[in-house]
Amino acid sequence: MSNDTYILTTKDFSILEALCDNWQGRNDRLVALCRRKIQKAIVVFRDDLPGDVASVNSRVRFRAHAVESDIRVISTGQATGPVGLFLPITTPRGLALLGLRAGQKIEFENTNGVAETMLLEAVEYQPEASRRERQMIGQEVVTSLQRPNLRLVSGGKDGCHSQLIDASGGFDDPGPSAA
Template sequence: MTGTFYRLTAKDFAVLKAMLMRRRALADPIVPMLERKLAESRVIATGAVEPDLATLNSRVIFRASGGPSETRTLVQAEASAPVGSGLPVGTWRGLCLLGMRAGQSALAVWPDGRAEPILLEEVAYQPETARQAAQDRAAERRRRGLKLVYSAPADHWPLGGRGKIRQTEGDDPGPSAA
């Protein structure tokens, strides 16, 4: 993760910050990579998230070390995704991908000094963008108002029956009927 610029949502930044505090206490070897990720990142507003930005819960397609493409969902914890489909951000690859844009590559530097190149090929699903699109569609429906779907002619009665008027002139029973 060297020489790359990252964009994190406020939520993603807070998750990494909390992870850093916990992992420091345990002397976890991923701490230097977490520190670099936070130092090389810029926090952006949730409404400013581009559709090709990898955030938590994004479905990403990536290559590691020039190998075959893999599709995974970036998750906070292993248990929050079906087996084999999630990539926790507490792993080297997951942490490296978080905050990258499609087409961007970075080096994940392991504790033994080995550097693994990771290329983010595509963001197949971006939750913040999808949420914004759903809100825009709902606002459009509200703006348009109600839409008349069917209008029966005035002389048409269900099942062929004719409507009857309950009361006509002069047949008001008065207050005693109540």
């Protein structure tokens, strides 16, 4: 994947489109970065998003300016929670991380016009991957609880000389009252 290609879910793509449309009077650098993300995006359904891609509500580990790593949750805006936990996509760093794949770098201008380089080191939690895992576990539990409808017995008919006779006289439809 090119360093200038981003993978976005349909939901994240729609959020970015809405942000670009409603960013009147805001920082031109943010609008430019948002448009760049939209133009270079590969849009996928949430079930098709690779587990190492940063999406909204993902917990990511990243490095800015090649200094110490930081861990944040990418959010859509001002979140109520502990300070330093969230990184909104309404900030240059939050927007820059959205759609990156682990190991991918991005260069952008921050709000002061200074060039920044960020590296997405890892996606530690991604809601789409978590949802897929829960579905797989749920399906396995349901599958293991179901009992087979048919039991095969090897040699089950050996020694059995009588034929089964249908008690209903050949008519096996119980009719609408059985429903």
